[in-house]
Amino acid sequence: MTATRISHFSLSFDLFFSFSFLLSLLSTRSVASSPSAFYLYPADKEGKTSALHSEILRNEAVARLNELGKVSDADGYLERTFMSPASVRAGILIREWMEDAGLRTWVDSMGNLHGRVGGINSSAQALLIGSHLDTVVDAGIFDGSLGIISAISALKVLKSNGKLGELKRPIEVIAFSDEEGVRFQSTFLGSAAVAGVLPVTALKISDKSGVTVQDSLRGNSIDIAEESLLQLKYDPASVWGYVELHIEQGPVLEWVGFPLGVVKGIAGQTRMKVSVRGSQGHAGTVPMSMRRDPMAAAAELIVLLESLCKHPRDFLSDSGNYNEFTMESLSTSLVCTVGEISTWPSASNVIPGQVTFTVDLRAIDDVGREAVLYELSNRMYQICDRRSVSCIIERKHDANAVICDPELSSQLKSASYTALNKMMGEIQDEVPVLMSGAGHDAMAMSHLTKVGMLFVRCRGGISHSPEEHVLDDDVWTAGLAILAFLETHM
Numbered sequence: 001m002t003a004t005r006i007s008h009f010s011l012s013f014d015l016f017f018s019f020s021f022l023l024s025l026l027s028t029r030s031v032a033s034s035p036s037a038f039y040l041y042p043a044d045k046e047g048k049t050s051a052l053h054s055e056i057l058r059n060e061a062v063a064r065l066n067e068l069g070k071v072s073d074a075d076g077y078l079e080r081t082f083m084s085p086a087s088v089r090a091g092i093l094i095r096e097w098m099e100d101a102g103l104r105t106w107v108d109s110m111g112n113l114h115g116r117v118g119g120i121n122s123s124a125q126a127l128l129i130g131s132h133l134d135t136v137v138d139a140g141i142f143d144g145s146l147g148i149i150s151a152i153s154a155l156k157v158l159k160s161n162g163k164l165g166e167l168k169r170p171i172e173v174i175a176f177s178d179e180e181g182v183r184f185q186s187t188f189l190g191s192a193a194v195a196g197v198l199p200v201t202a203l204k205i206s207d208k209s210g211v212t213v214q215d216s217l218r219g220n221s222i223d224i225a226e227e228s229l230l231q232l233k234y235d236p237a238s239v240w241g242y243v244e245l246h247i248e249q250g251p252v253l254e255w256v257g258f259p260l261g262v263v264k265g266i267a268g269q270t271r272m273k274v275s276v277r278g279s280q281g282h283a284g285t286v287p288m289s290m291r292r293d294p295m296a297a298a299a300e301l302i303v304l305l306e307s308l309c310k311h312p313r314d315f316l317s318d319s320g321n322y323n324e325f326t327m328e329s330l331s332t333s334l335v336c337t338v339g340e341i342s343t344w345p346s347a348s349n350v351i352p353g354q355v356t357f358t359v360d361l362r363a364i365d366d367v368g369r370e371a372v373l374y375e376l377s378n379r380m381y382q383i384c385d386r387r388s389v390s391c392i393i394e395r396k397h398d399a400n401a402v403i404c405d406p407e408l409s410s411q412l413k414s415a416s417y418t419a420l421n422k423m424m425g426e427i428q429d430e431v432p433v434l435m436s437g438a439g440h441d442a443m444a445m446s447h448l449t450k451v452g453m454l455f456v457r458c459r460g461g462i463s464h465s466p467e468e469h470v471l472d473d474d475v476w477t478a479g480l481a482i483l484a485f486l487e488t489h490m
Contacts, residue, residue, distance in 0.1 A: 052422055053479075056156050057483070061476070061479055064097060064149050065142065067093065069140075069145070071086050073085060077139075082189060083217060087133060088220055090133050091111075094152075095115070098152055098173060102164050103116055108193075109217070109222055109228045111190065111220070112176050112190045113133070115152070117155065117167065117170065119166070119170050119171065124170060125237070127169055129147075129242070129245075129482070130242065131441060132179030140463060142458065143249070146245065146475065150478045152173060154482040158483070178190045179441050181397065183207050184205045185271065185358070186396055188397075188439075191441035193233070195448040196232075200229055241449050242448070244440055244451070244452075245455075246455060249461065249464075253432060253455060258420075259423075260454060260455065260481055261457075263436050265404055265435050266401060266437075267363060267436065269360065270360075270373060272358065272373075272395050273357075274391065275356045276354065278292035278354070278388075279292040282350070294353070308376055315372075329368055333363050334372060339360060342355070359376075364401055399439060404442070408451065416481050419481040419484055420477065422480060423476070438463075456477075
């Protein structure tokens, strides 16, 4: 979810961890002068294409990614939001691919698409593998979709080999209906429902057109009420774990020459909506000294946010309530972004009556994140009081930092080695272990079960952009890793 088109004062949290990780690697291993040096797979890999299932894991998977990337609500760019016509069409495609892989499919009452195979013991704890089918506006084709398609492709290989029925536990692939939160400004609608942490009040959240979450589902013949939402939660005793494959959205894997990396944890995040109301008036007749201008107030609030997030010690050190670990964590990891701003009535010759903007705030330390939010809110209210405007701060989304399960991470690391050895020959270096500043469905699923994540490198670390790109061979390697992971459950 890390945006690449960000305001000038915002830094990507993924990039922070990426470069910190990169510096540690540089001290212990040699790195070529150009990242392109790492993109080369052995020339003789073509002789292994049949043994490595290239037709399914590379050719078909890449074709499906491209096909899914054309399913959009917009002309000229990719956009799929919760329960939009394009999302429904994408779900139909994915459902066909799931069934082609031998999975039993269904859509739940939050619009999530499920595909399941029972294995030898259909009553055993299930392994869930998932990612999201929705996108941001003007998106790339790999964010979310790669995780879904790689899992389906790996299961199709098992089906083609006659081994799908040899899985010792049920495997369920889930294409979550909403992770990005673009339409309703509330992320993880799909995975939070499955994990049982989505409040029933979420059904009443409205989009910009006044359509609620519940309305959008009913408009697609999904009749959901509070009771059916609560019934969506999986029984924790029925789930063995959750795994998610996702593009890195940062530059580390490209620089160190690895197609894959294991995720250690995910930063906590908060999203807020700030509404500033003043006195609407004529731009030419109201003296400056008599104005209650919410635009000028909002500008000061945004500059405050920038200052606090760049220099948290300067704002929090006076309280003396925070230990050095929290202060150091904030100084090196805190990022804040204003990604959306709107005015009313939005005319060049009118002093606005209201200005609304969003705040996205992330940090690896949850205590520190709460401290920043408390200090930010207090100072914002002070500015609004001084300027004689009203200020409403609404917290739209909160997610605590998540640490991935060591057992799952170890298994994913071993699977990555297996895939890399098949593709590149014997490798000596450690598979990278990274932190994620971007939010993922694994954050919500961690409330249900243990989670593990695998990152796939993307060119330039670019994501949330049409420039987002993953090499065909890296798609192949990712599929091989998921396949190797599944084979440990046979």
